[in-house]
Amino acid sequence: MLAPDRRRRNPGDWGASLVPERQLTSEAIIKVRDLSYSYPGEISALRSVNLDILPGEFVAIIGSNGSGKTTLVKQFNGLLKPSQGHVLVDGLDTRSSRVSELSRIVGFVFQNPDHQIFAYSVWEEASFGLKLQKLDSESVERQTSDALKAVSLDGLRDRHPRALSRGQRQRLATASILALNTPVLVLDEPTTGQDYLSRRQIMELAVGLHAEGRTVLMVTHDMALVAEYATRVIVMQDGEVACDASPKEVFEREEMLRATGLDLPPVVKIARGLREFGFSETPLTQAELVETLLTAIRS
Amino acid sequence: MPTIDIQYFKEDSFVHRLHPFTKVIFEIAVLVTAAAFNEPLFLAAVILAIIGVAALAKIPARKFRYMWVLLYIVLFMVITQGVWFTSFGDFGDIDAEFEWLTLFHLWPAWAPGGPRIPVIFEGANYGFSLGLRVVAISLAFPILVLTTHPSDLTRFLSQIRIGSWRIPYNVIFVFTTAFRYIPTVSREFDQTLDAQRSRGVHFGGYNPIRQIKVVATLFVPVLTSSLLSAHDLTLALETRAFGAPTERTFIHEVHWRRADWLVTGLLILIVVVCLILANSYGLGVLPYTPQRTI
Numbered sequence: 001m002l003a004p005d006r007r008r009r010n011p012g013d014w015g016a017s018l019v020p021e022r023q024l025t026s027e028a029i030i031k032v033r034d035l036s037y038s039y040p041g042e043i044s045a046l047r048s049v050n051l052d053i054l055p056g057e058f059v060a061i062i063g064s065n066g067s068g069k070t071t072l073v074k075q076f077n078g079l080l081k082p083s084q085g086h087v088l089v090d091g092l093d094t095r096s097s098r099v100s101e102l103s104r105i106v107g108f109v110f111q112n113p114d115h116q117i118f119a120y121s122v123w124e125e126a127s128f129g130l131k132l133q134k135l136d137s138e139s140v141e142r143q144t145s146d147a148l149k150a151v152s153l154d155g156l157r158d159r160h161p162r163a164l165s166r167g168q169r170q171r172l173a174t175a176s177i178l179a180l181n182t183p184v185l186v187l188d189e190p191t192t193g194q195d196y197l198s199r200r201q202i203m204e205l206a207v208g209l210h211a212e213g214r215t216v217l218m219v220t221h222d223m224a225l226v227a228e229y230a231t232r233v234i235v236m237q238d239g240e241v242a243c244d245a246s247p248k249e250v251f252e253r254e255e256m257l258r259a260t261g262l263d264l265p266p267v268v269k270i271a272r273g274l275r276e277f278g279f280s281e282t283p284l285t286q287a288e289l290v291e292t293l294l295t296a297i298r299s
Numbered sequence: 300m301p302t303i304d305i306q307y308f309k310e311d312s313f314v315h316r317l318h319p320f321t322k323v324i325f326e327i328a329v330l331v332t333a334a335a336f337n338e339p340l341f342l343a344a345v346i347l348a349i350i351g352v353a354a355l356a357k358i359p360a361r362k363f364r365y366m367w368v369l370l371y372i373v374l375f376m377v378i379t380q381g382v383w384f385t386s387f388g389d390f391g392d393i394d395a396e397f398e399w400l401t402l403f404h405l406w407p408a409w410a411p412g413g414p415r416i417p418v419i420f421e422g423a424n425y426g427f428s429l430g431l432r433v434v435a436i437s438l439a440f441p442i443l444v445l446t447t448h449p450s451d452l453t454r455f456l457s458q459i460r461i462g463s464w465r466i467p468y469n470v471i472f473v474f475t476t477a478f479r480y481i482p483t484v485s486r487e488f489d490q491t492l493d494a495q496r497s498r499g500v501h502f503g504g505y506n507p508i509r510q511i512k513v514v515a516t517l518f519v520p521v522l523t524s525s526l527l528s529a530h531d532l533t534l535a536l537e538t539r540a541f542g543a544p545t546e547r548t549f550i551h552e553v554h555w556r557r558a559d560w561l562v563t564g565l566l567i568l569i570v571v572v573c574l575i576l577a578n579s580y581g582l583g584v585l586p587y588t589p590q591r592t593i
Contacts (some may be wrong), residue, residue, distance in 0.1 A: 040361055040364060042361075074493070079493050079496060079497060079499050083385060099496040099499075099500060099501075100496065100499045100500065100501040102497040103496070103497050104499070106497075107497075107498075108494075108497035108498075109492070110488070110493070110494045110497075113524070114520060114524050114527075115487070115491045115493075115520055115524070116491065116494035116495060116498070116516075116520060117520060118515060118516045118517075118519035118520050128498065128516075129498040129499050130500075132498075132499045132500060146513060162523070169432045176498060177497075179500060180498065180499070182389040295419055
């Protein structure tokens, strides 16, 4: 299994180069083979999906509503089992593994924290998953405080979760998954309904976790975040993978994005507007846009 | 898609076009016939008839997915009745010699002091028919909600009057809203189940104390969010002047048509025939049905 270590992120690049040489030979942590899935009595939600998620990637999964994003990520921890094909998580076939088993490898943060919060205090909520794993009290204590610190809720450990704001509850739900120290983290629309500050905090957290060497998968509608943080983008359309490439490559294929009902991030739009003036780059962040613009102007 | 998906299912079918009251009569007819018979074959016929009505209403089978839970109820009935069934022993006349058919013993013959605790066929059969009654009723009940537009149901309920008394609109509203919230709560339940499972909670297992703890992780979020959404609903209602003293009007009127007369007549006929068959001729009633002689 992948041990979280201090690895630096390499922006704008993805895949093998992210992973240290030793890891190059290592297998994909999530392997999806000919995966098809249909909800009971309904048309298929996923059709012959093939994917390899490598350790240490920061993958954004985008697509319009009902394109199968959430259905896909729910396969990664066995909440849904394939109708056809296989999903292998760290070598375990999700068909024959319990969700509680897979939850030690894949942490899953849901969009709505209120679906999971049941405890009487922040501390209890965050440590619940660890207590289920029957860890010794010392590790529970350590991992829980680390997780609460990571989401800056460590000052509120005795507070009742209902007394927290919506953004804080979202962070608490995240902390309860972080505490499990899983090598893979799935965030299902983590920034929906959050204000700018909370969005920023959640994204910084995700980036920090990625820098620690964890594999982060994020389902999102927020193109600006995709452009800025992801190392790989998977575009879903009608239950199929429409495109699987680096953010730059994806945003260069504007027609494909349009066809899937997605928009370009603001920075890329500006760059598109500058096309007729001979600007051909696809910058992903504001800083990159400014930099490339300045070089273009100077030359 | 929530597990329990009982809400108005838009479709143009004969059943959909019927007056809500006709469908209420259908529900009552099912209740009466299911109560009249207790022989599994007759109850199976009742269930088949209900499935026929559901097919006529073009309701897809997936709407009844939750029915598998009833399997446990049927099983429970079969086992408990098989063990504890006492027919002539406790009440009634013992006119004829009756041979109980012992299926097997819970305490087997090879065990010390065995064989004891017989499971008898008659009891199991009676228990099975009790289970089938539950199946019949829970299969028929959603048909009313699935095939009647909520506003039609509201309109129908508001039309009921006894003398000058009518059902208060608040009561009607609570009634129809409760139906509307079944799928919502079911969906919340499914999502909570997913969220807890993904942090390692294992539902199922044999340790009862652990199971109680685990169930709390499900019910607390579902109950809190239900209460919160009920609170939100009251606010939304207040802002739209719910309860303002006015005479209500309705966009859709429900009409009693000729088909309703026909169906109602047919249903009453069926119920009467079934009652006569069961009570006067003992058809569809097990000969060892426990009953008190007055």
